[in-house]
Amino acid sequence: MGSSETVLEVSNLTKVYGRDLEIAGRRLGRRVVGAKDVSFSVRRGEIFGFLGPNGAGKTTTMRSILDYLHIQEGTVTVFGMDHHRDALEIRRRIGYVPGDLSLYENFTGNELIDYYGGFRPIDTEYLRELRSVFRVDLTMKVKALSSGNRQQVGLILALASKPDFLILDEPTSGLDPLMAASAHRLLKELKAEGKTVFLSSHDLAEVQAVCDRIGIIKEGEMILVEEVENLVSKFLQNVRVSFTSEVPDIEALEAINSVISAEVEDEDTLLLKVKEDINELLRFLTNYELDRLSVQDATLEEIFLQYYQ
């Protein structure tokens, strides 16, 4: 892949907060690893989902990309520019919705659009479309808006300039399903126009619906980067097998490398979770007389839980 196709390149990013400090037996400081050796890239025109539970390092990674945090090791480039040295130039081309979104309470939505529009020019045509999609009253002061409506204002602000690269930390948090669906549609439209989206979310159905690839971070380390399509078809499958006579031992099934778990559904039916290659299991099953066999792709949620258990 040529570098011109890569919008975000994160290489060996390491961020450590604080340091261990103990004086006279009292712990005064603690070293916390926020992100460790994180590497991944996001290509132009893709929606990249960033998954992980609270405290896994998602926000640390995002804030490091934005140059809010100073990383100890590694490099981050956005549009081929260094995230620290060229921070201003990069910010001309990005839109950002933070996870814990806070806006100036005494400003109305329109005032915020006008205020921030002075820093990054607004695409007035697109803003008109955003106003019709999001049903928040932009003449109201932020302090009078519900959290869902504030989130809508945050999304309008991030999208209004139609930036080349969007960094969205839980962008649909607090939105009702209708608004969330509208936001997903907008993201897909932007993707179709060649814009790039890097989003974190706890809503795995959302990630599965909009993302092309995902990265899973666990305890500060990136443990998986994969196409969503491959992940749900290849990485984990639910296999239900009914036997006409003899049922194999659970231990024997679990001894197969690709079988993650096996449980009895009823007397002659077993439920298996199989990772990656199913052939070894199929070869094993040829020793038995089968009544029925069904294979289903696992949901992203099941895959995610698999990585975290």
Add this chain to the structure above:
Amino acid sequence: MRVYLKNLRKGWKGGIITPFFVSLIVPLMAGIWPSMKGDLVAAYSDLLQSPIYQALLGQLGLLDMTTWQGVFYMYVGICMEWAIIFIAILIPARIVAGEVDKNTLDVTLSYPIPRWRYLLEKFGVHVTYNILYGVFIYIFAVVSTNSLGENLDMTVLIHALTGFWLWLFALGALSLLCGTLFLESNRALSASGALIVTQYIMTRLGDLGELSFLKDYTVFNYLSTGTILANGGMPMGELAVVVGVGLVALVIALYVFQKRELAF
């Protein structure tokens, strides 16, 4: 100038109301001045001979309390000193720390504006509204002096009010620096409070005589109303010291905010 102009417009209520109320000390003094003249002022003048009061009032205690000018500068001087202490501690330290508390910097700093410029424009709003203390006091002083039929040297008054404004600038810049260093309201306010109140105490202790060297290290020692009155105008050397302290603190604050990590 977008940050400056927008915040100037949004902050007009607090920016105008506070200076207006502080300036009401002038018509208040004008209201009681006619009944103070004579015996009451003489008794008051005797009271001010006490070393404690002399220390508390500094050079303001040396003013001629039998004249409107003396009373005016003593009360306005004391009132403004205290107002400046509170304003300088509370407002500039929270320019950054307040935004960190409310988490509003996250969105703002994702836009292409240098952090130093953002901070400079927000501090500029504070400095601009501080001009209103001088404006309101001047207007009230002119009206009150004329209605009383008394005399007040207006040129010296302008210099004294400029001195207050420069104190607000220099102490405000020190407070702003505390905000950028600590990034959190409670710690920033504690630091700026300690820095400014310590200077004030050092100035007052210095006025006792034996510890006069302490005054040299405080902003309050330079461009004080008493010095401006005694000098009959602006002492340029002292002006350079106050402006210099303010500029150095401001530049350091801008540098710190530009360079520091926003880990909150």
